Amino acid sequence: MLSSRASSVGPMTTKITTAGPVFRPDEPGFDEELSGFQLGVQHRPELVVGATGTADVQAAVRAAAGRGVPLSVQSTGHGRLVADDGGIVVTTNRMAGVTVDPATRTARVEAGARWGDVVEKAAVHGLAPLSGSFPGVGVAGYTLGGGLSLLSRRYGYAADHLRAVDLVTADGELRHVTGGNDPDLLWALRGAGSAFGIATALEIGLVPLRTVYGGRLSFAGDDVPALLDAFRSWSAGLPEATSSSVALMPFPDIPAIPEELRGRYVGTLAVTHAGPAAEGAELVAPMREIGTPLVDTMRELPFTESGTIHNEPAQPHSYTGTNALLTELAPAVGAAAVELGGPTAPVLCVVQIKHMGGAMTREPEFGAAIGHREAGYLFSLVSPAFGGDAASARPVHERLMSAAEPWTLGVLPNLVYGTDRAPLEARSVYGEANLTRLRELKQQRDPANVFPGRVPL
Numbered sequence: 001m002l003s004s005r006a007s008s009v010g011p012m013t014t015k016i017t018t019a020g021p022v023f024r025p026d027e028p029g030f031d032e033e034l035s036g037f038q039l040g041v042q043h044r045p046e047l048v049v050g051a052t053g054t055a056d057v058q059a060a061v062r063a064a065a066g067r068g069v070p071l072s073v074q075s076t077g078h079g080r081l082v083a084d085d086g087g088i089v090v091t092t093n094r095m096a097g098v099t100v101d102p103a104t105r106t107a108r109v110e111a112g113a114r115w116g117d118v119v120e121k122a123a124v125h126g127l128a129p130l131s132g133s134f135p136g137v138g139v140a141g142y143t144l145g146g147g148l149s150l151l152s153r154r155y156g157y158a159a160d161h162l163r164a165v166d167l168v169t170a171d172g173e174l175r176h177v178t179g180g181n182d183p184d185l186l187w188a189l190r191g192a193g194s195a196f197g198i199a200t201a202l203e204i205g206l207v208p209l210r211t212v213y214g215g216r217l218s219f220a221g222d223d224v225p226a227l228l229d230a231f232r233s234w235s236a237g238l239p240e241a242t243s244s245s246v247a248l249m250p251f252p253d254i255p256a257i258p259e260e261l262r263g264r265y266v267g268t269l270a271v272t273h274a275g276p277a278a279e280g281a282e283l284v285a286p287m288r289e290i291g292t293p294l295v296d297t298m299r300e301l302p303f304t305e306s307g308t309i310h311n312e313p314a315q316p317h318s319y320t321g322t323n324a325l326l327t328e329l330a331p332a333v334g335a336a337a338v339e340l341g342g343p344t345a346p347v348l349c350v351v352q353i354k355h356m357g358g359a360m361t362r363e364p365e366f367g368a369a370i371g372h373r374e375a376g377y378l379f380s381l382v383s384p385a386f387g388g389d390a391a392s393a394r395p396v397h398e399r400l401m402s403a404a405e406p407w408t409l410g411v412l413p414n415l416v417y418g419t420d421r422a423p424l425e426a427r428s429v430y431g432e433a434n435l436t437r438l439r440e441l442k443q444q445r446d447p448a449n450v451f452p453g454r455v456p457l
């Protein structure tokens with residue numbers, strides 16, 4: 001049944017007719033509709049459209065464009081930055097279909113689908129998507145923002161494998177965008193997607209992969225300097241099939257934390273080797289020399305269990321984070337991570353250093369709006385923001401970013417959360433040449449800025 005609602009968005013009353021529900025503030029279901037993984041940022045729009053299909057998305061785009069009010073889209077709420085005040089939010093969680101075509105090694109994924117579902121459906125055919133560390137993350141926001149996968153050193157960014165997008169554009173029309181019919185727009189959607197429309201479905205390439213070798217080795221705080229030293233030289237010699245990172249974290253002294261980690265400063269090596277298990281075990285062996293691990297989960301595992309590698313908390317919570325793409329892993333960056341972000345930091349800070357490079361340095365056919373492909377490492381910070389208080393973490397994050405500044409190329413847009421848009425300065429995200437091309441395209445395709453996007457162009 002169609003829901004037809006007159007709602008006062010902007011200076012005049014907007015009538016919007018949709019198949020899905022429409023919510024206004026103070027109506028039952030409004031808060032639930034906007035709930036998502038990030039609890040520290042609550043959107044406060046004038047209208048929420050719970051889209052059930054393309055026509056609902058088109059109705060929302062036309063309503064927002066017609067009234068000149070802000071429009072944003074929410075899938076899972078993992079990537080929220082700041083609260084969107086006023087305007088219209090389209091929620092896509094009701095559009096979550098996933099189908100896999102093994103013959104063309106592609107998946108068609110609706111806008112609200114999560115990675116876990118794609119991983120499961122692809123695995124039936126011995127295939128895997130370029131998914132990330134956490135299966136609950138949404139495919140659309142992740143891929144349209146670039147998408148740094150567990151498999152990226154071997155296969156590139158997730159956006160490099162984006163083959164087609166069903167996109168509602170600023171005029172409210174639905175376009176099936178491919179490299180063949182609109183190479184410029186496909187290029188832009190591969191990294192800067194949210195500034196050019198609302199995707200209703202994505203077609204993504206899959207890779208033949210059933211199992212990986214991987215897991216975590218966690219070392220006690222005294223071993224952290226040795227872990228960082230070893231990681232620097234060890235990672236530099238790894239094949240492209242191996243992705244790895246080191247995470248440094250002071251674990252709180254609370255019962256929810258496993259006893260071996262509780263109350264301790266811990267350095268954790270995480271590995272995903274997209275190759276034979278014996279080869280992976282041999283590659284990891286030198287890192288076992290660092291000390292006696294507190295935790296060792298290294299094993300061969302089906303890709304359907306890849307979410308266990310980083311083992312991130314599944315409960316929605318408040319968090320704030322930023323990052324820097326680095327040319328190299330200078331010893332000073334590791335030292336700053338321990339000194340400024342370690343156990344004596346005034347706020348809990350999870351510092352992650354991820355090995356980049358490999359296939360991420362190569363452009364796919366039709367290219368992608370991804371900056372700084374030459375980065376050697378990613379330095380990322382996440383802190384809990386209890387009760388939405390991101391401000392207390394900011395001075396710590398700023399000091400850490402300053403320490404990394406001499407080696408900083410720019411920022412990876414996906415891993416910026418619960419903060420204002422300042423870290424997402426467009427030049428820093430895309431680099432000069434990409435930004436010039438993006439701005440020209442934005443001027444042609446969305447001059448009224450109907451889609452403000454995650455990174456303001």
Ligand SMILES: Cc1cc2nc3c(=O)[nH]c(=O)nc-3n(C[C@H](O)[C@H](O)[C@H](O)COP(=O)(O)OP(=O)(O)OC[C@H]3O[C@@H](n4cnc5c(N)ncnc54)[C@H](O)[C@@H]3O)c2cc1C
Binds near residue numbers: 111
């Ligand atoms: C625990 C955790 C693990 C993560 N792991 C990784 C990782 O391994 N690799 C990585 O690259 N990132 C990772 N991320 C970051 C993640 O990719 C971003 O937060 C991304 O924005 C999430 O997309 P979403 O759709 O789930 O979130 P949402 O918050 O719902 O959406 C984020 C933004 O994406 C855009 N968007 C969403 N849907 C559409 C659409 N249909 N059309 C146009 N634009 C849309 C909008 O700008 C929206 O504001 C992780 C985040 C968390 C919290």
